[in-house]
Amino acid sequence: MNPSATIKNKSNFVVMPKSFIETVMNMLLAYDNEVVNTPKAICNLLLKLRFWEKNKNEFHAIYLDSYNRIIGMELISSNTQNSTLVDPGEVFRGALLAQATGVILVTVHASDDATPGDDEKQMTKMMMGAGEMLKIKVLEHVIIASNKDCYSFRTASRVQV
Numbered sequence: 300m301n302p303s304a305t306i307k308n309k310s311n312f313v314v315m316p317k318s319f320i321e322t323v324m325n326m327l328l329a330y331d332n333e334v335v336n337t338p339k340a341i342c343n344l345l346l347k348l349r350f351w352e353k354n355k356n357e358f359h360a361i362y363l364d365s366y367n368r369i370i371g372m373e374l375i376s377s378n379t380q381n382s383t384l385v386d387p388g389e390v391f392r393g394a395l396l397a398q399a400t401g402v403i404l405v406t407v408h409a410s411d412d413a414t415p416g417d418d419e420k421q422m423t424k425m426m427m428g429a430g431e432m433l434k435i436k437v438l439e440h441v442i443i444a445s446n447k448d449c450y451s452f453r454t455a456s457r458v459q460v
Contacts, residue, residue, distance in 0.1 A: 336367040338451035341403055341441050344369075350407050351447045357407040360390045362399035363438065371397040385422055387429040394435050402430065404440035413444040415452070423452055 335341050341361075345351070350359075355377055362371040373393045376385050394402050404426060406419060415423075423440045430437040440452040 333369055334367050335361070335363070335369060335403065336438075338439060338441065338449075338454055341405075341439055342443065342449035342451070345405060345441065345443045345449065346447060350405065350443050351445055353407045353409060353445070355407075355409050357405075358385045359405040359407070360393055361403040361405060362394050362397040363401040363403065364398075365400045367401060367438070370399060385426075387426055390426060391429060391433055391435060394430075395433070399435060401436045401438045403438055406440070406442045408442055408444045411444050411446040411448065413442045413448040413450040415442055415450060 333344065335344055344361075350357075357374060358376040360373050360375055361369060362373070364370050371393065375389045375393075390402065390404070393399075404423065406415075419440075419442070423437075426440070427437045438453075442450040444450075
């Protein structure tokens with residue numbers, strides 16, 4: 300049996316290898332109490348985490364406390380196509396479990412173009428509506444491209460970092 304594989308036990312809980320948990324904890328500790336309250340701060344964080352190096356389209360959620368400090372991050376969707384499918388239930392389930400008061404949506408474009416498509420604009424509106432119903436504010440949606448270009452929905456413009 301591969302020791303690095305995840306294992307489901309009888310209770311349906313997923314048991315993760317210790318090395319994976321340590322990696323995640325170290326990553327979270329590196330950004331513990333980091334306040335991300337501006338598009339520039341968000342884009343700088345994504346650059347530090349090397350999101351621009353992804354070779355496929357991805358959608359992530361960053362969960363924040365009431366002081367806009369990071370309390371969790373989650374990969375919601377990933378594929379090699381031109382778009383990623385995102386279910387609001389996936390985003391807000393994680394936010395509720397993390398007891399987040401805010402969420403930042405992150406789309407990673409595998410291309411050099413951070414310009415949002417119509418589907419991303421519609422999805423952002425849908426997520427904002429879902430967040431409003433749950434009293435979890437969608438603070439920002441940023442798109443980061445493989446050339447480190449970053450687009451902010453909050454300012455509806457590219458962010459210089």
